[in-house]
Amino acid sequence: MQDANCGSMDIAQIFTPHLTAIARLMLSQLQSAKDAGHRVQKVVLIGGFSGSASLRQYLEGRLKELSVDFGHQVRLTRGMLPGEPEIAVAHGAVLRALDKEKGPDRITQSSYGFLRTEPYTEAMHPGMKPRIDKLDGERYIKNTIFWLIQKGQQLPFHAESSILAIHTFSTTEKQLLCEEILYVSDESTESHYRREHPKNRGHEEAGRIIADMTFLRDEGKIEPIEPEIGYGGKRHYRVEFDLVMIIDGRNLRYEARWPAGGGGEAVIGGNVNIAAAFRPGTN
Known part of the structure; x- marks a missing residue:
């Protein structure tokens, strides 16, 4: 078994990439702050590696160069006492939780939509072959997805959007x-x-x-529809309602509301947690 000898060159090869990566992140954040119109004069190091003398010396050298470019001094604060880095992190987390107005924008990383059977139009469905519904005789494109929320979209904390859902039923259907x-x-x-x-x-x-x-049929709220002469189809019921998607913070609720057209009451609904669709720290 050989002894492991580690010289100064080996140490440098191990730690230099970490020092340069931290410096690159610091300089990037300072440049972003400057571009946003903020004049940063102090940099505070927190975390377990913040007490490293090598790190502080390296960053101080980079900040001297940056101060010349910025036209004003940017320096590291004094070293923290034991326990202070942890307290700083805890305080920052509390302040961040209390005020997220300047936090990450609510940009969704995912799309959410409903499966639909859509009335066919050449403009909306180019190159697609529609099917004729045997009950109402109309042309439809079945099993499409309508993305009410699209990836990359900025979402407010509270929002509602809806689409019209249409279902046809034979008059012999029990439910x-x-x-x-x-x-x-x-x-x-x-x-x-x-x-x-x-x-x-x-x-x-x-x-x-x-x-x-x-209940719409049983309570007489809808009546059977007779097929139009020359259009085919059969005697049937047509049910229309609003399919609504509600954004409430990190929760998505979806409901079937009747009657359609807005202002209907929820017949049934479901919930999905969409926290994973946002960047960490998003309200």
Whole structure:
């Protein structure tokens, strides 16, 4: 077994990359602050490595160079006493939790949308082949995803958006059950494409609800629709309601509301935590 000898050159090769990486981060933050109009004059080191004499000496040298470029002095503060770095981190965490107005923007890293059967239009569905619904005789594109929230979008703390959901049922159906599926994707942003289309790559089911709309028929709130002459179709029921997505901080709630058109009451809903869709520290 050989003895491990470690000379000054070896030590330098081990620690120099760490020193330069820390200096690069510090200089980048100082430049960002300057670009934002802030005049920074002091740099405070915290954390376990902040007590390193080598680190302080290296950063002081880089700050002297930076001070010349900035036209004013930027220096390191005095060394902290034992326990002070931990206290500084704790104080910073509390202050950050109390005031996040200047924190990271609420930019979502994921898209959220609903599975839909959309009325076909050439402008919205170029190159797609529609299917004719056997009940109402209309042309539809089935199993598309409509991304109500798109990756890269800045979201307010509270927000609502909705789309119209349409379901048709034979008059012989015992129950009018409307299933709605919520999807999430870290890649997709474009709506109106079928679920398995490459534009919807990376989609995953995030939740689903089944809205029982049988009461609309039983209470006489909807009537059977007779097929129009020359258009095909059969006698059927048509159920329309708003499919609503509600953002509440880091929570996403989705609801089926009837009647459609705004102001309807929630028939059923579900919840999804979307904290992972934001950068750490986002309110």
